[in-house]
Amino acid sequence: xxxxxxxxxxxxxWQQRWRESRAFEAxxxxxxxxxxxxxxxxxxxxxxxxxxxxxxxxxxxLAWYKRLQGFNVMHPIGWDSFGQPAEQAAIKRGVNPRxxxxxxxxxxxxxxxxxxxxxxxxxxxxxxxxxxYKWDQWFFLxxxxxxxxxxxxxxxxxxxxxxxxxxxxxxxxxxxxRCGATVExxxxxxxxxxxxxxxxxxxxxxxxxxxxxxxxxxxxQRDWVGRSEGAFIxxxxxxxxxxxxxxTTRIDTIYGATAIVLxxxxxxxxxLLETSAxxxxxxxxxxxxxxxxxxxGRAADQEEEKQGINTGVLAVNPFSGETIPVWVANYVxxxxxxxxxxxxxxxxxxxxxFAQKYSxxxxxxxxxxxxxxxxxxxxxxxxxxxxxMQHAFxxxxxxxxxxxWSGKLSTVAMQEMAAQAKxxxxxxxxxxxxxxxxxxxxxxxxxxxxxxxxxxNCGTVPVPYDQLPVVLPETAAFTGTGESPLAxxxxxxxxxxxxxxxxARRDTDTMDTFVDSSWYFFRYCDPRNDSAPFDPEIARxxxxxxxxxxxxxxxxxxxxxxxxxxKVMRDLGLVSFDEPVKRLLTQGMVTxxxxxxxxxxxxxxxxxxxxxxxxxxxAFGADAARLFVxxxxxxxxxxxxxxxxxxxxxRFIRKVYRLVYALSDTLKRHASQQEPxxxxxxxxxxxxxxxxxxxxxxxxxxxxxxxxxxxxxxxMELSNALIDWIEGRVKQFTAExxxxxxxxxxxxxxxxxxxxxxxxxxxxxDWYVAKELGxxxxxxxxxxxxxxxxxxxxxEALEALVIMLAPFAPHVAEEMxxxxxxxxxxxxxxxxxxxxxxxxxxxxxxxxxQVNGKLRSRLLAAPEVTEEELRTAALNDxxxxxxxxxxxxxxxxxxxxxxxxxxxx
RNA sequence: GCCGGAGUGGCGAAAUUGGUAUACGCACCAGACUCAAAAUCUGGCGAGGUCAAACUCAUGUCGGUUCGAGUCCGACCUCCGGCACCA
Numbered sequence: 001x002x003x004x005x006x007x008x009x010x011x012x013x014w015q016q017r018w019r020e021s022r023a024f025e026a027x028x029x030x031x032x033x034x035x036x037x038x039x040x041x042x043x044x045x046x047x048x049x050x051x052x053x054x055x056x057x058x059x060x061x062l063a064w065y066k067r068l069q070g071f072n073v074m075h076p077i078g079w080d081s082f083g084q085p086a087e088q089a090a091i092k093r094g095v096n097p098r099x100x101x102x103x104x105x106x107x108x109x110x111x112x113x114x115x116x117x118x119x120x121x122x123x124x125x126x127x128x129x130x131x132x133y134k135w136d137q138w139f140f141l142x143x144x145x146x147x148x149x150x151x152x153x154x155x156x157x158x159x160x161x162x163x164x165x166x167x168x169x170x171x172x173x174x175x176x177x178r179c180g181a182t183v184e185x186x187x188x189x190x191x192x193x194x195x196x197x198x199x200x201x202x203x204x205x206x207x208x209x210x211x212x213x214x215x216x217x218x219x220x221q222r223d224w225v226g227r228s229e230g231a232f233i234x235x236x237x238x239x240x241x242x243x244x245x246x247x248t249t250r251i252d253t254i255y256g257a258t259a260i261v262l263x264x265x266x267x268x269x270x271x272l273l274e275t276s277a278x279x280x281x282x283x284x285x286x287x288x289x290x291x292x293x294x295x296x297g298r299a300a301d302q303e304e305e306k307q308g309i310n311t312g313v314l315a316v317n318p319f320s321g322e323t324i325p326v327w328v329a330n331y332v333x334x335x336x337x338x339x340x341x342x343x344x345x346x347x348x349x350x351x352x353x354f355a356q357k358y359s360x361x362x363x364x365x366x367x368x369x370x371x372x373x374x375x376x377x378x379x380x381x382x383x384x385x386x387x388x389m390q391h392a393f394x395x396x397x398x399x400x401x402x403x404x405w406s407g408k409l410s411t412v413a414m415q416e417m418a419a420q421a422k423x424x425x426x427x428x429x430x431x432x433x434x435x436x437x438x439x440x441x442x443x444x445x446x447x448x449x450x451x452x453x454x455x456x457n458c459g460t461v462p463v464p465y466d467q468l469p470v471v472l473p474e475t476a477a478f479t480g481t482g483e484s485p486l487a488x489x490x491x492x493x494x495x496x497x498x499x500x501x502x503x504a505r506r507d508t509d510t511m512d513t514f515v516d517s518s519w520y521f522f523r524y525c526d527p528r529n530d531s532a533p534f535d536p537e538i539a540r541x542x543x544x545x546x547x548x549x550x551x552x553x554x555x556x557x558x559x560x561x562x563x564x565x566x567k568v569m570r571d572l573g574l575v576s577f578d579e580p581v582k583r584l585l586t587q588g589m590v591t592x593x594x595x596x597x598x599x600x601x602x603x604x605x606x607x608x609x610x611x612x613x614x615x616x617x618x619a620f621g622a623d624a625a626r627l628f629v630x631x632x633x634x635x636x637x638x639x640x641x642x643x644x645x646x647x648x649x650x651r652f653i654r655k656v657y658r659l660v661y662a663l664s665d666t667l668k669r670h671a672s673q674q675e676p677x678x679x680x681x682x683x684x685x686x687x688x689x690x691x692x693x694x695x696x697x698x699x700x701x702x703x704x705x706x707x708x709x710x711x712x713x714x715x716m717e718l719s720n721a722l723i724d725w726i727e728g729r730v731k732q733f734t735a736e737x738x739x740x741x742x743x744x745x746x747x748x749x750x751x752x753x754x755x756x757x758x759x760x761x762x763x764x765x766d767w768y769v770a771k772e773l774g775x776x777x778x779x780x781x782x783x784x785x786x787x788x789x790x791x792x793x794x795x796e797a798l799e800a801l802v803i804m805l806a807p808f809a810p811h812v813a814e815e816m817x818x819x820x821x822x823x824x825x826x827x828x829x830x831x832x833x834x835x836x837x838x839x840x841x842x843x844x845x846x847x848x849x850q851v852n853g854k855l856r857s858r859l860l861a862a863p864e865v866t867e868e869e870l871r872t873a874a875l876n877d878x879x880x881x882x883x884x885x886x887x888x889x890x891x892x893x894x895x896x897x898x899x900x901x902x903x904x905x
Numbered sequence: 906g907c908c909g910g911a912g913u914g915g916c917g918a919a920a921u922u923g924g925u926a927u928a929c930g931c932a933c934c935a936g937a938c939u940c941a942a943a944a945u946c947u948g949g950c951g952a953g954g955u956c957a958a959a960c961u962c963a964u965g966u967c968g969g970u971u972c973g974a975g976u977c978c979g980a981c982c983u984c985c986g987g988c989a990c991c992a
Binding site: 215216219220223224226228230246247248249250261304306330331332333335336337338340341342343344348349350351353432434552555556631632633634637638639640642644645647648649651652698701709710712713714715716717720846847848849850852853854855858890891892893895898899901902903 | 906908909910916917918919921924925928929930931932945971972973974985986987988990991992
């Protein structure tokens with residue numbers, strides 16, 4: 001151990017030792033309880049950014065903590081290495097996507113190792129390697145067998161300028177993200193996974209995780225699934241056998257329906273119009289709306305004015321028998337429900353707006369449940385009138401003017417009406433979902449090929465399992481024309497049919513990269529298995545994931561896909577639970593000031609406010625950078641970057657390092673090896689131990705809730721307390737008369753806090769011990785046992801501090817641990833310190849005394865003090881007497897061990 | 906518009922969940938050391954008030970509950986996220 005702290009030396013040294021000793025490789029057979037700590041696997045863009053550093057620092061702190069607590073910790077990492085950037089690099093610069101990806105992985109792996117994250121590198125995986133994506137294909141085939149993977153025509157986003165397909169994200173707002181051209185819809189045959197089959201479970205199973213996943217993530221998933229309870233109702237078309245099925249969540253308002261409104265894409269529309277005189281006008285209108293819908297997609301960010309047209313067709317309300325007109329309008333979406341709605345202007349805002357514009361009747365059939373206040377001085381009819389004029393009344397209430405249901409509560413009517421619809425065969429209670437099946441086909445090269453073959457004779461044929469993987473060719477022509485580059489690789493496309501051996505063509509699309517990340521953390525359990533995606537027995541040992549950590553940008557996509565995938569795996573018999581992740585933490589963003597402004601924004605190249613982790617490692621060390629990231633803000637908050645903040649963390653590390661350096665030799669010489677008996681501890685030693693054990697309890701408690709910032713703060717407090725304590729002891733030692741003359745000691749006393757005189761501090765302690773013990777026993781101020789006990793307390797504090805620092809600054813913690821006398825052992829085999837409640841207990845309590853709730857005095861009391869004693873002491877307190885003099889004491893509130901409040905009049 | 910979350914010093918934030926508000930750190934000011942700077946150390950640091958105290962006021966605003974409210978209840982204001990014609 002150097003006198004001075006050089007992070008680059010310390011960090012290199014321990015990184016090497018960890019690597020050589022395979023310190024963080026987790027065994028599947030370890031008998032200790034397991035803990036699976038997981039961070040979201042990165043896309044290998046080439047460079048780690050601060051968001052990654054934060055993510056991994058959090059995960060690593062937890063992994064270290066659990067390891068020190070005696071858990072068998074698995075902390076793996078891998079690469080989400082399929083995806084568009086590699087292909088873009090190929091198109092733009094002609095590099096091979098595989099080479100580009102491998103180089104990026106190599107560089108980022110180096111960065112992670114320089115950060116000293118305690119990953120189990122033996123379990124590293126990468127999605128682009130055939131031994132991984134083979135299992136993507138395997139899962140695809142399993143789903144195909146079960147009808148969970150199917151092919152259908154579907155519109156995709158198409159940029160006419162670049163001649164390429166875009167994802168929904170890349171065509172946000174209806175324009176191409178690169179060239180700004182208006183995106184068109186094109187119909188393509190695409191593969192879908194039937195996530196809608198699991199819609200109900202995706203909502204229902206949230207109950208299993210609602211305590212341990214962030215509410216905002218659950219909420220977004222709930223919104224995304226969009227579960228909605230209501231009813232289907234069939235309206236018969238007048239003079240026809242056709243029926244129009246609508247979905248409504250407010251069947252109780254059905255007597256207020258004054259029209260049926262269809263979406264422009266409604267399949268029945270054409271047939272209905274056959275007999276209509278308005279046919280041409282309606283068709284022209286519907287065509288216009290369809291075109292508009294197609295070109296803008298669903299991403300339109302502005303609500304359009306409602307437009308509609310009467311078809312001239314009439315429909316019959318099955319409840320009232322009333323005949324109402326059928327309209328077509330732009331505000332009804334084909335994608336949701338049945339693409340047709342009953343329009344109830346009195347009780348739906350959209351219908352109200354529509355009815356106003358086209359002068360449709362507005363009929364009120366729900367009244368507010370009356371409150372006493374409402375009956376005052378208002379003419380009810382005029383109030384109704386004004387209400388109806390301005391708004392739809394969308395609350396539940398009492399059904400009126402609705403035949404036999406009049407006078408019933410909405411909630412009651414809804415149930416009874418749905419039951420009647422069912423009994424009479426014109427409808428039923430129903431649940432609809434907003435979520436739609438997951439389109440996984442991508443017309444791209446850099447992904448897992450879809451393992452399907454098309455044969456002229458046999459049609460669509462799945463590739464047999466024993467022919468997996470369908471290997472991606474070495475390279476292809478990256479023209480960027482929009483068709484999958486695989487289509488141009490003749491060797492790949494042309495194959496023979498597995499069934500009939502005749503000529504066949506392969507599917508040339510690849511799978512969405514979210515497929516890779518839907519199950520990757522199961523692969524970590526058994527990463528080299530070549531006969532299954534993983535051994536269910538081994539996975540049973542490790543999964544579900546105990547703690548998952550990542551950004552909330554994946555709140556919907558990845559985290560809903562992986563929940564879906566887990567349920568499919570459960571149904572395949574691979575796992576035995578519903579939810580893959582027990583606890584989820586979504587960390588906040590890392591932001592930095594945008595130069596020349598007061599704005600804090602996420603670090604990015606384009607804003608020029610990025611900070612390179614490597615620069616921080618060089619300047620301050622990985623330990624200081626990691627410590628800062630965890631200390632500066634609660635993990636779920638935004639983290640504002642501050643270089644002076646990192647300096648502060650480095651300062652703290654240096655302080656502790658010097659303390660260990662200054663004291664370790666002395667501790668080796670003088671500290672008792674065994675824990676001394678209680679009577680041998682001086683009062684001073686006990687007060688230090690109290691601080692140590694209180695801190696252990698606090699830190700352990702904070703860690704349980706992932707309050708990492710307060711954990712670090714508590715550790716800083718302990719180090720401050722230890723320094724204060726040493727200063728106090730040195731001053732006391734040297735206060736003996738005559739010592740002023742001893743050479744160097746006056747400077748020592750003055751300088752003890754500067755920590756510039758370590759050797760002198762150690763020498764002084766040695767000298768002092770010798771001097772004390774050299775005295776005749778009656779003149780000694782301290783006995784040998786007490787000295788040994790006092791140094792024991794110091795060592796206890798330092799060791800606890802070093803162990804508790806390991807999750808935040810592991811390299812320097814290892815260095816200090818070794819220097820504290822644990823040569824040859826690694827910190828990972830140390831044990832997390834145990835808080836001793838007896839030792840943590842205060843000798844004396846400081847009890848605040850209030851008069852009428854305002855703090856007026858304090859008094860010191862023993863922890864055993866009774867309520868009565870506290871009350872008496874408070875009333876006799878000099879300051880308190882001044883306050884209560886001349887007033888009547890009404891009441892004295894005593895909170896045991898806590899506080900006294902004197903209430904006066 | 907709807908649904909969430911949050912408002913505490915100059916800044917990031919603490920507060921054992923109703924009991925001493927502002928821990929810990931950053932920035933800043935003064936001092937020590939230094940030829941000087943850096944580093945390090947010491948002291949100060951919510952506002953008002955005072956030589957110093959005492960004391961008064963402060964957790965977005967206004968009310969309420971309570972002996973006691975940053976914390977609980979009601980109304981409002983502001984900011985940040987998500988969704989957005991979902992029937």
